[in-house]
Amino acid sequence: MAVDPSGQDLARLVEKDPGGPVVMLNLLRFAPDGRPSYEEYSRRAGRFLARYGAELLYAGDGEAPLVAEEGQDWDAVLLVRYPSREAFSRMVADPEYQEITGLRSGALTEAVLQPTTPWFTRGDGDG
Template identity: 75%
Template sequence: MAVDPTGTALAQMLEEDPGGSVVMLNLVRFAPGGRPSYEEYSRKAVGFLRKYGAELLYAGDGATPLVAEDGQDWDAVLIVRYPDRETFSRMVADPEYQKVSRLRSQALSEAVLQPTTPWGSHRDS
């Protein structure tokens, strides 16, 4: 399962950019024994969020889902706001961030990283 964005996915995200801030929904499933590595990643990633003007809006453990198919439960949910999509792309391309992001990659067995656009912004009718 993929846990890191690909260059193709990042290019598409930038191509679809409606402008303005982007809020990233992070759904993560830990690999066996992966939580400590993810916690270390999180501690180190905070500095990069500050450097790029991003803000962690929420982080919490997943609980038993009320509505979901089998396999759609997640160990943790994080919501992070970035000034814009280009800033997110620059952060993940930062060589120092890439060193830290290895901790995230090894910690996870599965992930969803979903850029979101606020309602009321550019939307197809």
């Protein structure tokens, strides 16, 4: 299973850019003994988030799902806000960032990395 975006994935992300910030949903399934490696990746990744104007909005452990098919549970969930899709793409292509991605890749057996777009912007709708 893929756990890291490919060059084609990044090109498609930027190509479909509606403009504005993007909140990236991260669903993570750890390899046996993978959590310490991911925690080290997270510590090191913080400076790249700052460098590219991103912000960790939420990080937490997944618990038993209330509604889901078998196999749809996740070990951890993160929400990260980037100022733009381009900023995310530049961050993951950064050669210094690439030096730490092995920590993340080796820690995971499966991942979902899904960009989101807001339903409402401030002042629109009731949300």
